[in-house]
Amino acid sequence: MPSNQLPSSFPDDLLTAADTALRTLFAPPRSARPMPRTMQSASDAARPRELSTEEKRLSAALMRVNHVGEVCAQALYTAQALTTPDPALRRHFMRACNEETDHLAWTKQRLDELGSRTSLLNPLWYAGAFGIGLLAGRMGNAISLGFVVETEHQVEAHLDSHLERLPAGDTASRAIVAQMSKDEAGHASEALDAGGEELPGPVKGLMRAAAKVMTTTAHYV
Numbered sequence: 001m002p003s004n005q006l007p008s009s010f011p012d013d014l015l016t017a018a019d020t021a022l023r024t025l026f027a028p029p030r031s032a033r034p035m036p037r038t039m040q041s042a043s044d045a046a047r048p049r050e051l052s053t054e055e056k057r058l059s060a061a062l063m064r065v066n067h068v069g070e071v072c073a074q075a076l077y078t079a080q081a082l083t084t085p086d087p088a089l090r091r092h093f094m095r096a097c098n099e100e101t102d103h104l105a106w107t108k109q110r111l112d113e114l115g116s117r118t119s120l121l122n123p124l125w126y127a128g129a130f131g132i133g134l135l136a137g138r139m140g141n142a143i144s145l146g147f148v149v150e151t152e153h154q155v156e157a158h159l160d161s162h163l164e165r166l167p168a169g170d171t172a173s174r175a176i177v178a179q180m181s182k183d184e185a186g187h188a189s190e191a192l193d194a195g196g197e198e199l200p201g202p203v204k205g206l207m208r209a210a211a212k213v214m215t216t217t218a219h220y221v
Contacts, residue, residue, distance in 0.1 A: 013090075017078045020097070021130070024074040024104065025122055031105035032098075036179040038171040049169040059170045060116035061219045062162050066177065067107035068119045068218040069155060072129035073100040076151065079133025080144050089141055092194060096148075096187050103183065106176045113172065119218045132210075145196030150204055152188035154211060156181050 023029075051059065074097055081093035111118060119125065136147040159181040166174050199207075 013082050017082050020074060020078045021126060024071055025126060029101055029105035029108055031102040033102050035106050035109060036175040038175040038178075051167060051170055055167040055170065056114050056116075059166055059173050060111060060114040062166060063107050063110050063114065063173055063176075064116065064119055065215050065218045066159070066162065066180065067104065067111060068122065068125050068214060069158070070100055070104040070107055071119075071122050071125050072214070073097070073155075074104065075126045075129035076133040076136075076148075079130045080137040080148070083134055083137030084141060084144065086141055089145075089194070092190070096190075099183065099187070103176075103180050106180070110173055110176055120221050121217065125214060125218070142195055142197040143199070145191045145194050146199050147196075148191035149188045149196040150199050150207060152184045152191070154208060156184045156188065158211070158215070159184065 077093045077097035077100065081090045081097070084090050084093070108118060136144045159177050162177050163174060163181070166177065
């Protein structure tokens with residue numbers, strides 16, 4: 001099959017993509033794995049405690065940003081699965097998408113526990129990420145996988161920065177972010193092993209700029 005030809009299952013895949021979008025944006029996410037919990041530490045700074053109002057506000061803002069990232073991950077992987085003519089790669093993207101659903105559920109649950117909300121702009125974030133995923137997917141498997149590698153590396157760095165910013169006493173949020181970072185590193189490694197190519201520097205820069213706009217906005221809205 002030519003690389004620019006849509007797979008014969010495209011109509012079914014399109015319905016699956018629409019279903020994923022509706023579930024991501026409007027249905028309560030359900031995780032296959034239990035929410036991560038931090039092991040007790042001998043350090044007083046690492047023990048869970050009642051958060052102040054300001055600490056709760058900061059944790060909620062950071063977890064809202066992380067939830068937006070998972071909304072975008074659902075869109076990206078779904079779009080890339082929709083455009084690839086390779087059945088094995090399509091399964092790879094959908095498996096990663098399903099694994100990211102755990103992150104979506106964990107961040108939503110933590111936001112509920114903090115008495116906060118998800119981003120009001122989630123439909124916009126999803127649409128934008130879906131469009132980027134379609135573009136990446138139409139550029140061939142190696143570039144599409146390379147896009148996954150770079151995206152996951154940037155997300156991993158972003159999550160690690162949140163571990164530095166989250167209140168020390170918010171062990172619940174910290175455990176979630178730590179597991180998410182580990183999972184994203186795994187996704188990047190899998191995409192690289194599957195044949196992902198390194199993206200040009202300017203493309204990486206544009207991705208970082210777009211992510212900066214999203215994270216800064218989602219922190220508040």
